[in-house]
Amino acid sequence: MTTQQPEWKLVAQLGDANPVEHGGRFVYQDTTGVYSPEIEVLTSPEEWDESSKCEWTVHRFICNPCTYTNGILSDNKFHPASKAWFADQLASVAISFDVTKDSIVNDLTSDNVVVKASAWLMLADYFGLHEFDYYPLTLTRDEVLTRYKKETLA
Numbered sequence: 010m011t012t013q014q015p016e017w018k019l020v021a022q023l024g025d026a027n028p029v030e031h032g033g034r035f036v037y038q039d040t041t042g043v044y045s046p047e048i049e050v051l052t053s054p055e056e057w058d059e060s061s062k063c064e065w066t067v068h069r070f071i072c073n074p075c076t077y078t079n080g081i082l083s084d085n086k087f088h089p090a091s092k093a094w095f096a097d098q099l100a101s102v103a104i105s106f107d108v109t110k111d112s113i114v115n116d117l118t119s120d121n122v123v124v125k126a127s128a129w130l131m132l133a134d135y136f137g138l139h140e141f142d143y144y145p146l147t148l149t150r151d152e153v154l155t156r157y158k159k160e161t162l163a
Contacts, residue, residue, distance in 0.1 A: 015039040017047070021123045023130065029053065029065075029153055036072070036126040046072040046122045048129055050138055051153065065153045070141035072129050075117040082114055095132055102135045 017037040025031035028051050035049040048070055054063035073084040075093065084093040095102070103110040108131075116128035133141050148156065 013041050013043050015044040016041055020046075021126065023123075023127065028157060029150070033157070034130055035157075036123055038122055045074060046126060048072050048126050048133075050130070050133065051157070052138075062149070064147045064149065067146040067148060067156075068133075068138040068142040069146075070129075070133070072122070072126050074125075075114075077114050077118050082117065084117075095136065098135075102132060105135055106131055 016039060018040050019035055020038045021036040022028065023034040023036065025033060028035075030053060032053045033051040035051070036046060037049065038046045050068045052066040052068070054065065074086060075082060075084050076086070076089045077083075078089055081090055082093050082096040082099070083089045083091055085091050099110045099113055103113055113128055113131065116124050119125045119128075129141075138145070
């Protein structure tokens with residue numbers, strides 16, 4: 010059995026207009042329709058200049074589809090009665106971002122990829138990116154410029 014490889018397409022760049030210098034958030038969708046969307050968060054160094062050997066960090070994680078049935082928010086399509094690991098803390102997340110818990114649930118269960126990704130990014134901001142990607146990439150400025158070519162951001 011052959012598994013089809015994903016073909017990633019950038020569907021949204023959220024955050025700063027200059028992600029290389031100020032960090033960026035990218036939403037990718039698999040054009041084959043097999044894989045869930047993914048989010049990539051580029052974190053730039055606090056201070057850098059053209060000659061420095063600074064490192065940028067890239068965290069990438071899946072934007073899992075969620076369900077909300079009988080009051081249970083699940084990120085497991087095979088076990089929708091199993092709560093997502095963050096479900097019990099959604100009220101705290103909502104307070105932190107001055108939104109309602111229901112709006113987060115609605116966004117996580119949305120069919121709109123960008124809306125869903127925004128909710129996942131809210132969770133990543135609250136819990137920390139390390140909870141979503143334990144092994145981020147570390148890149149030089151040249152590697153970042155190659156990875157995020159200007160034409161892919163247009």
